Structures are given as structure tokens and as C-alpha cells.
Amino acid sequence: xxxYQITVNGQRREVTVDPSTPLLxxxxxxxxxxxxxxxxxxxxxxxxxxxxxxxxxxSCIVPISHIGDRPIVTIEAIGNDAVGRAVQDAxxxxxxxxxxxxxxxxxxxxxxxxxxxxxxxxxxxEESMGGNxxxxxxxxxxxxxxxTAAAQITKGGA
Amino acid sequence: xxxxxxxxxxxxxxxxxxxxxxxxxxxxxxxEPAQRPSREQGLAAWQQVYSVLTHPRCINCHTATNYPQQGxxxxxxxxxxxxxxxxxxxxxxxxxxxxxxxxxxxTGVPGGHNWHLAPLEMRWQDPNDQPLSSAAVCxxxxxxxxxxxxxxxxxxxxxxxxALVKWAWNPGRRPDGSxxxxxxxxxxxxxxxxxxxxxxxxxxxxxx
Numbered sequence: 001x002x003x004y005q006i007t008v009n010g011q012r013r014e015v016t017v018d019p020s021t022p023l024l025x026x027x028x029x030x031x032x033x034x035x036x037x038x039x040x041x042x043x044x045x046x047x048x049x050x051x052x053x054x055x056x057x058x059s060c061i062v063p064i065s066h067i068g069d070r071p072i073v074t075i076e077a078i079g080n081d082a083v084g085r086a087v088q089d090a091x092x093x094x095x096x097x098x099x100x101x102x103x104x105x106x107x108x109x110x111x112x113x114x115x116x117x118x119x120x121x122x123x124x125x126e127e128s129m130g131g132n133x134x135x136x137x138x139x140x141x142x143x144x145x146x147x148t149a150a151a152q153i154t155k156g157g158a
Numbered sequence: 159x160x161x162x163x164x165x166x167x168x169x170x171x172x173x174x175x176x177x178x179x180x181x182x183x184x185x186x187x188x189x190e191p192a193q194r195p196s197r198e199q200g201l202a203a204w205q206q207v208y209s210v211l212t213h214p215r216c217i218n219c220h221t222a223t224n225y226p227q228q229g230x231x232x233x234x235x236x237x238x239x240x241x242x243x244x245x246x247x248x249x250x251x252x253x254x255x256x257x258x259x260x261x262x263x264x265t266g267v268p269g270g271h272n273w274h275l276a277p278l279e280m281r282w283q284d285p286n287d288q289p290l291s292s293a294a295v296c297x298x299x300x301x302x303x304x305x306x307x308x309x310x311x312x313x314x315x316x317x318x319x320x321a322l323v324k325w326a327w328n329p330g331r332r333p334d335g336s337x338x339x340x341x342x343x344x345x346x347x348x349x350x351x352x353x354x355x356x357x358x359x360x361x362x363x364x365x366x
Contacts (some may be wrong), residue, residue, distance in 0.1 A: 003183075020263075020265075024263075042333060043237065043255075043256045043267065044236050044237050046237070049250075049255075055252055055253065055254050055255060056249070056250045056252070056255050057254070057255050057256075058255055058256050060265075061256055061262065061265040061266075061267045062256070062258060062262065062265070062267075063264050063265060065261070066258040066260070067355030074345075078336050097365060109250035109251070110250070112248045112249050112250040113248075113250040117249055118251035124186070124248070126252070127238075127240050127242075127248045128238060128248045128249050128250035128251055129237035129250060129251075130237075130240070130251065131237040131238050131239065131250075131251045131255075132250075
């Protein structure tokens with residue numbers, strides 16, 4: 001066991017866990033932040049996506065010992081960010097969600113895309129979101145919501 | 159055992175692996191003037207270098223396609239990972255989305271500093287994921303327009319020091335806990351072969 005000081009959603013948190021513990025387990029089990037989901041556990045589905053130093057990261061396969069000082073942002077706080085807020089609003093407006101299980105990961109990936117590419121093409125969206133799996137098949141609504149958010153961001157200067 | 163004897167034994171072992179004259183290889187001593195290896199010796203050394211470059215630990219990220227490969231069977235990388243404009247994936251699905259600065263053996267994800275795909279001009283495969291010939295890879299790696307402008311000593315230094323090159327000999331464990339396979343030479347043997355090839359003037363085999 002080892003003690004780690006990590007920054008999650010702007011707050012300094014301390015956890016004492018085995019160094020090999022994946023970040024996802026730390027978030028869900030130790031910090032009780034259950035918005036980030038366990039999907040496949042092998043980084044193949046994207047449900048566990050969070051941002052680590054701004055990079056969309058599969059938290060299920062990154063041990064806590066690899067995080068260091070890099071700040072973590074999860075779905076619980078992404079709405080505090082202008083791009084994140086626009087994405088979440090678009091998700092509601094388009095009514096993207098069906099079962100909803102994958103959607104926190106979808107939103108985190110979408111925010112990462114829009115922060116880097118404010119006006120994404122269909123190809124940009126397909127490539128960036130292609131690793132986030134939705135068993136309900138909400139892909140077309142996800143794409144519409146990303147475009148809606150992009151338009152809002154451009155309009156609002158987020 | 160004195161260090162110099164250990165060094166001589168290592169040199170002899172390396173020379174025998176490479177198929178060079180053990181006497182000549184071991185004879186690279188301070189007592190004798192350095193002699194440039196022959197073209198034939200350089201070509202033999204290149205074949206050893208090529209055997210490493212085409213091992214999955216190396217060639218999996220020297221693709222000609224829009225994606226990296228994984229595993230000893232060199233299958234397409236899972237999760238629809240794509241190359242991206244700088245060989246580092248795309249926003250939302252970067253290499254760094256999973257690959258950290260070091261291997262994560264507890265989860266089976268390899269890692270290293272600046273994890274990325276080699277640029278397309280450094281591809282060592284054809285569009286059907288088949289390794290290019292020895293001549294073609296040699297042509298690429300010695301073409302300064304396609305190798306980041308490296309001369310022979312620059313290539314040697316790259317093989318000696320580049321973190322992702324050295325990762326091939328410390329590739330960590332697979333998700334099932336088993337060790338990833340290593341290239342056919344040790345890193346020391348790889349460097350010795352590269353040096354021999356460079357000292358011979360980086361000769362390339364004929365053909366395409």
C-alpha cells in the first residue's frame with residue numbers, strides 16, 4: 001500500500017491504495033465518485049474515460065502510481081468547463097442518451113475532441129469517438145450533439 | 159574474473175552470433191589500429207539489425223497504414239485507434255490515453271516516453287501489413303530525407319539512446335501477466351551490429 005496525493009476536479013485528495021490500483025477503482029471505490037463507469041476493464045470501450053492533464057484517458061488501465069501530479073477531471077466536474085457545459089447541454093437537447101451507461105465516457109471524449117478541434121468534421125468525430133462504444137447505438141445522436149455543441153461553442157466563444 | 163576477460167568473452171560471443179570472424183571482432187583492441195569493416199561484414203551486420211527492426215516490438219509502430227499494430231501476430235490495434243496527424247492518435251483517443259511514461263504491468267499496457275507511431279516515411283511495412291524487404295528497409299533508414307536527417311553515427315546514437323528503441327528490450331508484461339517477447343538480439347548485440355554496419359559505411363543489400 002502507498003499513499004498518493006492526487007488532484008481531482010480541482011481538489012487535493014489523499015488515497016492509500018496498492019500502487020497497481022487502476023485510477024478508475026480509486027475514483028469509484030475510494031473517492032466514491034461513481035459517475036465514471038467500468039465497462040470492459042481493458043481500455044477497449046471508453047466508458048471509463050476521464051481527463052488527465054487534459055488528455056482523455058482510459059482510467060481502467062492506468063495505475064494510480066502513474067498519475068503523479070497531473071490533474072484529473074471527471075464527469076462530475078466537466079460541466080464547470082465552458083466546453084463541457086456546452087457538450088452536456090447538447091446531450092440533453094438532442095436527447096442522446098438511451099441506457100446511459102457509456103455516456104459519461106462519451107462526453108469526456110467529446111469534450112477532449114472539441115477542445116482541440118472546435119469545428120470537427122464527420123471524419124474527426126468518427127476517429128475521435130471511434131473508441132467509445134455504445135451498445136444502444138446512439139452514435140448518430142452523439143455526432144449530432146457534438147455538432148450542436150460545436151456550433152454553440154463557436155457562437156458563444158467558449 | 160578480470161573485467162577485461164569478461165569483455166573479451168562477451169566480444170567473442172557477440173562475434174559468433176553475428177557470424178563474423180571471432181578473431182577479427184575480438185581483435186578490435188587498443189593495440190591494433192582500427193580497421194574499417196568490409197562491405198560484406200557490414201552487410202552481415204545489417205542483416206542482424208534488420209532482424210531486430212522487423213521484430214514485432216519494433217515494426218508494430220512502423221506501419222504503412224492508418225493504425226498501429228499489437229502483439230506478436232501484429233494484429234490491428236484494438237479500440238479503433240488511428241494514427242492521427244502527428245502519429246499520436248487523435249483528440250479523445252491519443253496514444254497517451256492508455257500508454258503512460260512507463261509500462262503498466264499490473265494492467266498489461268506498455269508505456270514509454272513520447273509513445274507514438276513512426277511517421278509514414280519511416281514505414282517498414284507495405285500497405286498489406288507485410289514487412290518490407292531488407293533492401294527496402296535499409297534504403298529507408300539510410301535516406302536522410304526519410305530518417306530525420308541522421309547520418310551513420312546519428313543512427314548508432316539513435317539505436318543506443320532513444321527511449322522507444324530501448325523499450326523493445328523492456329516491453330513489460332501482457333494483460334495475462336506473461337512477458338512480451340524480445341527482439342532476436344540483445345540491445346548490446348544490436349548496438350554492436352549497428353556499429354559494425356555504420357563503420358562499414360551503412361551498406362545496403364541490392365534489390366528493392
